[in-house]
Amino acid sequence: MIDDAFEVMALLSEIKEALPLEVYPSRELVRGEPGLRELKSGDRIRIVDAIDGGDEAGILCVIESEKIAKTEAYCVSITHLRIPPITPLAKAINSYQSKRIKRLKRIHKRR
Numbered sequence: 001m002i003d004d005a006f007e008v009m010a011l012l013s014e015i016k017e018a019l020p021l022e023v024y025p026s027r028e029l030v031r032g033e034p035g036l037r038e039l040k041s042g043d044r045i046r047i048v049d050a051i052d053g054g055d056e057a058g059i060l061c062v063i064e065s066e067k068i069a070k071t072e073a074y075c076v077s078i079t080h081l082r083i084p085p086i087t088p089l090a091k092a093i094n095s096y097q098s099k100r101i102k103r104l105k106r107i108h109k110r111r
Contacts, residue, residue: 002055002103011096012052012059014089020046021087025063029080036074038067047081058100 015021022044030039039045049062059078068074079097083090 002107003058003100007096008052008059011089011092012050014092015047015050015059015061018089019050020048020064021089022046022084023061023063023087024082024084025076026080026082029076033074033076035072036068039065041082043067045081050078051075053077059096 023046025036025039025041025043025045027041030036030041043065045063045065045068047061048064051060051062053060057077060075061078061081063074063076063081078093079100083093083097087093
């Protein structure tokens with residue numbers, strides 16, 4: 001198991017209460033997704049919804065930006081978003097991101 005289900009549900013609830021959240025995309029996200037190549041890692045985007053993608057995907061965030069076509073909907077892993085330190089949930093989200101990334105690396109190392 002990658003994530004603690006109770007931790008995910010608690011954090012997801014807090015995120016939903018705080019929406020919309022202003023965040024920044026990671027370099028990997030804007031490089032890897034063709035529809036997001038208009039974005040730069042310094043561009044602000046908004047999380048407008050969040051869902052539990054289960055152990056396989058973790059917390060997924062629906063994002064919006066003026067640079068993203070309104071006809072497109074993007075749901076990205078929260079691990080591909082950078083949270084400004086002034087965001088009320090920054091510490092909790094950064095902690096979740098760090099734990100998830102470490103656990104994923106450990107799992108992939110075993111394979």
